[in-house]
Amino acid sequence: MDALSDRELHDASHLTEDQLSLRYKLTPTDARQTVLRDRWLATPDVKLSDYRFEARFDWIEIGVSTNKPVVPVHDVQPKLKKALDDPIRGGVHVTSKLNRNKLEETRDLLILLHDPSRRRFEKIFNVLEQQFGVMGSEGWVQHEVWSWELAVDIYPKRTRARDDDDMIARRVQMSELIRKHVAPSPMLMTGMFLDPKDWMRSHDGVELMPQFAGSLGQRAQHLKDTHKLHLSAADPDNHRAAAIDNTVYIAAKYRVGKYRLQDKIRDKRKRGQRTPPLPVDERRTRIEITVGSHQDTGLEERYETGINTIDDIASYSFDTLRRDLFNFELPTLAKDETGHPAEEELAVFSKTGSLGLKLMAQGRRVIERAKGIRDGxxxxxxxxxxxxxxxxxxxxxxxxxxxxxAVATTFEEG
Incomplete structure (x- = not known):
């Protein structure tokens, strides 16, 4: 299978599969736990020190309430934009907290700031206090952080690459690595994202494609309460690979936490259109996690991170956030009768990574339990x-x- 969905539009189109492939080292697990015993540990043959890791807030959304009975929402955004006066940085969007309507009058506002920093929020707060009657003092208004998006960008280091082609190949390998080893946090997703809308899926700019597919047909009576994801993932033939130039999504849009994984060679991509590519040194692997009630249907559902106001960012423990949200795992592979990795598990890992292997194991056990299968x-x-x-x-x-x-420092000094 070609790793690219559209070779004419991707910067790696002239490179071979061998140049782009991510290689692995296999070592015995030597583990005592039954679940890990007599298996191969698969570790990507990549030097992480050859990459630069950067993290920042992509945007932050806050909620504020005015002292006035109502204000026209469409009047607020232009004044905030004028106060920011920074065409190079990201913009600001204002909606009603009730239904995210930009046209109605309300006293409860949601303000989403791209490329956020303390300095930029101070400018926004000054306008809100002076012109729209939002309570505050010394330019710092009463507000609540409603949602945010955090991005981790991974760049190949130019000093470790032979040429542009090597930079491209290293980036593609890292983008594949991230997809193969991501471990979404079940704490954010009800039922561990078992709803079909939550399933891992990829988008090529035009079409959304699920990575767990297959017709399940009529379910046996003892499986009627088994989630579709477990039934689908239990069969290796139902796993689908995503082309490297596709964006991979995990969790439904309405969730309080959702993931987006990109091989980012362009800054923006509109539906069905692609903008010119970035300079080679600016192209990167990107991990985006959105937390909070950004979607209309999620207003009543919140995930408490501990970032309740802008002030909380300076003292926030982002190590806690790493443990909660940014987890990655290494797979172990079963051995066949010859001692080699089982072909079935290799096939699943090549398509849906360690997450696919995990879901296959969990799905098969759920089915076994539903059938009443017992141990010795x-x-x-x-x-x-x-x-x-x-x-x-x-x-x-x-x-x-x-x-x-470094996220807090970047926010405070940006």
Missing amino acids: TGRLLLPVRQKAHNLRFEDLNCKIRDALK
Whole structure:
């Protein structure tokens, strides 16, 4: 299968599959736990020190209330934009908190600022206090952080690359690595994103494609309460790979937490259109996590991060955020009768990564339990643990953690 959905539009179109492929080292797990025993640990053959990791807020959305009975929403945004007076930085968007309507009159506003910083919020707060009657003192108004998006960008280091082609190949390999090892946090998603709208899927700018597919047909009576994701993921033939130039999404739009994974060679992409590519040194692997009630249907559902006001950012422990949201795992692979990695698991990993392997193991165990299959002692088989047969990807997790530590400083000084 070609790793690119449209070779004419991607910067790696002239490179071979061998140049773009991510290679792995296999080592015995040597683990005592039954779930890990007699398996191969698969570790990507990539030097993380050859990459630069950067993290920042992409945008932050706050809620404020005016002292006036109502204000026209469409009057607020132009005045905030004028106060920011920064055409190079991201813009500001204002809507009603009730239904995100930009045209109505209300006293409860949502303000979303792209490329946020303390200095830019101070300018916004001055306008809100002086012109729209939002309570505050010394330019710092009463507000609540409603939602935000945090991005981690991973750049190949120019000093470690031979030429532009090597830069491109290294970036593509990292983009593939992120997809193969991402471990979404179940704490953000009800039922561990078992709703079909939550499933891992990819988008090529025109069409959205699920990565777990297949017709399930009529379910047996004992499986009628089994989630579709478990039934689908249990069958390796239902796993689908995403082309590297597709954006991968995990979790539904209305969730309080959702993931987007990109091989980012352009700053913006409108539906069906692609803008000119960035300079080679600015192209990167990107991980975006959106937290909060950004979508209309999610206003009543919140995830408490501890960032309740802009002031909280300076003292916030982003290491906690790393543990909660930015997790990556290494897969272990079963051995076949010859001692080699089982082809079935290799095939699944090549398509949906360690997440796909985890869901396959969990799905098969759910089905076995639904069928009443028991172990040698007569007990019902235990559910598969949260990580299934995976292990923590400590080296990558540490790189992400170190990048997140700089987020507060970037926000305060930006």
